[in-house]
Amino acid sequence: MSILVDEGTRLAVAGMTGREGSFHTLNNRRYGTNVVGGVTPGKGGQDLEGIPVFDTFEQAMREVQPNTAMIFVPPRFAAESILEAAAAGVQLVIAITEGIPAHDELRVSYLLERDHPASRLIGPNCPGVLSPAKANVGIIPAAFFKQGNVGVVSRSGTLTYQIGNEISQAGFGCSTIVGIGGDPVPGSSFVDVLDLFQADEQTELVVMAGEIGGSAEEEAADFIAEHLSKPVVAYIAGFTAPPGKQMGHAGAIVSGGSGTAAAKARALESRGVRVGRTPTEVAQIAVEALGGAPLPAS
Amino acid sequence: MDLLEYQGKQLFARHGLKVSSGEAVGSVADAVRAANAIGYPVVVKAQVLIGGRGKAGGVKIARDESEVAEHAERILGMDIRGHTVRTLWIEHASDIASEYYAAVLLDRSAKRPLVIFSVEGGVEIEEVAEHSPDKLVRRHVDPLGALTRAEALDIAAAAGADEDLREGVADALVALYEVWSEEDATLAEINPLIVTPQREVRALDAKVSLDGNALYRHPENQGLSDRENQDEIERRAAEEGVQYVKLDGDIGVLGNGAGLVMSTLDVVARAGGSPANFLDAGGGSDAQKIRQAVELILANDAVKAVLFNIFGGITRCDEVARGLIAAFAEISPQVPFVVRLDGTNDREGRRLLEEAALPNVHTAKTMNEAAEMVVALAADKGVGAAA
Numbered sequence: 001m002s003i004l005v006d007e008g009t010r011l012a013v014a015g016m017t018g019r020e021g022s023f024h025t026l027n028n029r030r031y032g033t034n035v036v037g038g039v040t041p042g043k044g045g046q047d048l049e050g051i052p053v054f055d056t057f058e059q060a061m062r063e064v065q066p067n068t069a070m071i072f073v074p075p076r077f078a079a080e081s082i083l084e085a086a087a088a089g090v091q092l093v094i095a096i097t098e099g100i101p102a103h104d105e106l107r108v109s110y111l112l113e114r115d116h117p118a119s120r121l122i123g124p125n126c127p128g129v130l131s132p133a134k135a136n137v138g139i140i141p142a143a144f145f146k147q148g149n150v151g152v153v154s155r156s157g158t159l160t161y162q163i164g165n166e167i168s169q170a171g172f173g174c175s176t177i178v179g180i181g182g183d184p185v186p187g188s189s190f191v192d193v194l195d196l197f198q199a200d201e202q203t204e205l206v207v208m209a210g211e212i213g214g215s216a217e218e219e220a221a222d223f224i225a226e227h228l229s230k231p232v233v234a235y236i237a238g239f240t241a242p243p244g245k246q247m248g249h250a251g252a253i254v255s256g257g258s259g260t261a262a263a264k265a266r267a268l269e270s271r272g273v274r275v276g277r278t279p280t281e282v283a284q285i286a287v288e289a290l291g292g293a294p295l296p297a298s
Numbered sequence: 299m300d301l302l303e304y305q306g307k308q309l310f311a312r313h314g315l316k317v318s319s320g321e322a323v324g325s326v327a328d329a330v331r332a333a334n335a336i337g338y339p340v341v342v343k344a345q346v347l348i349g350g351r352g353k354a355g356g357v358k359i360a361r362d363e364s365e366v367a368e369h370a371e372r373i374l375g376m377d378i379r380g381h382t383v384r385t386l387w388i389e390h391a392s393d394i395a396s397e398y399y400a401a402v403l404l405d406r407s408a409k410r411p412l413v414i415f416s417v418e419g420g421v422e423i424e425e426v427a428e429h430s431p432d433k434l435v436r437r438h439v440d441p442l443g444a445l446t447r448a449e450a451l452d453i454a455a456a457a458g459a460d461e462d463l464r465e466g467v468a469d470a471l472v473a474l475y476e477v478w479s480e481e482d483a484t485l486a487e488i489n490p491l492i493v494t495p496q497r498e499v500r501a502l503d504a505k506v507s508l509d510g511n512a513l514y515r516h517p518e519n520q521g522l523s524d525r526e527n528q529d530e531i532e533r534r535a536a537e538e539g540v541q542y543v544k545l546d547g548d549i550g551v552l553g554n555g556a557g558l559v560m561s562t563l564d565v566v567a568r569a570g571g572s573p574a575n576f577l578d579a580g581g582g583s584d585a586q587k588i589r590q591a592v593e594l595i596l597a598n599d600a601v602k603a604v605l606f607n608i609f610g611g612i613t614r615c616d617e618v619a620r621g622l623i624a625a626f627a628e629i630s631p632q633v634p635f636v637v638r639l640d641g642t643n644d645r646e647g648r649r650l651l652e653e654a655a656l657p658n659v660h661t662a663k664t665m666n667e668a669a670e671m672v673v674a675l676a677a678d679k680g681v682g683a684a685a
Contacts, residue, residue, distance in 0.1 A: 156557020
């Protein structure tokens with residue numbers, strides 16, 4: 001097993017005909033992901049190297065029955081695209097798009113909850129989801145990850161690759177890597193994904209990589225203490241971030257003294273979660289917990 | 299995007315929220331002229347994006363022309379915790395009977411707009427939250443709709459506002475929510491929301507943050523940014539579309555991906571160094587982009603050494619190396635660089651750098667090693683065999 005994406009994934013990509021969209025769609029297909037279609041209004045009937053394009057998700061659903069949607073459309077159209085996919089009955093929507101207005105994200109969350117409670121949104125502003133050896137949906141460079149028993153959930157892309165690569169080099173692999181994204185209103189939180197990893201047989205340990213801003217890590221700490229029997233190793237980025245400054249990600253900001261890295265690390269540690277102070281230390285703790293040989297010091 | 303007080307008040311006024319009339323000025327002469335037109339007493343307020351203006355001497359009451367001139371002279375150019383005062387807001391001084399607090403913000407964990415109101419304003423709201431949480435009324439709002447008048451009246455009553463003031467408070471809350479929702483704000487805060495002896499409710503301060511991602515919907519707000527008060531390099535970076543945040547240290551940092559850059563700053567600090575900036579070069583790293591980034595980093599005179607931390611996913615390390623080599627050819631930096639290339643095409647990238655033998659450029663294989671090297675270089679201790 002693994003979570004969210006696997007051999008059963010049937011992917012439809014909104015924005016597949018764009019430059020980025022086509023590049024990553026074909027990359028995902030080369031990895032083995034079953035890409036069943038694309039959605040671009042006005043381009044229905046065309047194809048991308050044999051992948052049919054539809055005008056709407058509804059048509060795509062009728063013709064090729066996707067169970068997963070990837071959103072690659074520009075920010076100002078992304079909210080409607082997410083809602084359209086959910087309305088067509090797509091159960092999992094993974095939104096890569098960066099720069100969606102926060103109020104749009106609020107509206108999307110509210111409407112998904114109210115009208116499409118069975119649909120799950122991952123992202124936006126995220127690198128996607130990868131289940132090594134099964135399926136890759138998004139822009140995560142799959143070459144750094146092997147199949148294995150570590151679940152990874154993160155607010156950041158490259159930081160995840162950094163940690164995942166160190167775990168791979170120590171000889172371990174991953175069940176699924178989930179990027180939940182760096183925006184203030186993510187569709188799925190750490191808690192949502194931790195819950196899935198707890199239920200997943202393949203996953204024996206979870207690595208979560210958080211960062212400054214909001215309180216998702218604190219909520220995860222409470223959830224872990226109450227609901228997770230599997231070990232969790234955490235990392236928090238942004239100890240040196242000054243208050244009031246947005247550090248790249250829209251959601252990465254310490255405001256009014258809340259959302260600091262120190263407070264997040266304290267919340268996790270007080271609940272018994274080990275927090276690595278560098279990405280390397282996170283990998284070392286994870287490997288030790290899995291009973292493997294510790295990494296050589298680097 | 300954080301707005302200055304006067305910009306926030308102008309937005310408030312546009313949505314029918316009561317504020318004192320005033321004028322934003324940039325010189326002593328204009329301050330005097332504005333004060334004479336407004337009528338005494340006036341308040342001279344430093345316009346900076348940092349709290350504690352009053353304590354720093356940036357807010358003064360003036361009763362006549364000579365006092366305005368005196369205060370304006372002293373406050374303009376003043377440094378308030380790293381922010382230089384370039385603009386003053388001159389407004390008519392208000393008589394204050396009570397101070398309330400009102401805010402609309404984005405509750406990230408509930409994924410809802412949150413209205414907060416308290417009859418205990420004028421102080422740090424975190425303190426009220428801690429010491430008398432019962433004095434703080436918090437209400438989530440349906441993000442598809444507006445704050446209704448009935449809801450607003452209910453909030454005023456629940457907070458214990460005097461009965462004759464509830465209409466005025468409700469007006470303010472409804473207008474504040476309108477600012478939040480119609481201007482795509484992530485925060486709209488009034489502290490204090492004052493009650494005058496004439497029982498009028500009015501915003502005495504304004505703290506508004508607008509969502510930069512939604513500015514395309516608000517062309518009229520695009521000129522509002524805080525640029526005049528921003529750090530010069532940050533301003534340049536914003537114009538060039540580079541994610542750059544200036545910090546206090548002497549080690550320039552560049553990485554790809556916001557999380558990795560934040561992590562790099564932390565690792566540098568743990569190695570005993572002090573980062574001079576956050577710079578996310580993002581995906582794709584052609585020579586032009588790298589050169590631009592290097593120029594921004596070196597525009598800060600405090601920088602003694604630079605760390606490039608690249609984990610190549612979609613970004614290819616050989617492209618970064620080529621970019622750096624091209625950038626060096628054009629701008630010949632005078633400080634040492636440590637370049638850590640890992641991930642896609644890392645060997646090729648490191649080989650290119652070694653071949654180019656750029657002066658004072660050192661390569662590292664891991665993030666920790668790179669951090670230690672750059673900290674040693676910034677302290678002028680050299681890196682020994684690692685070079």
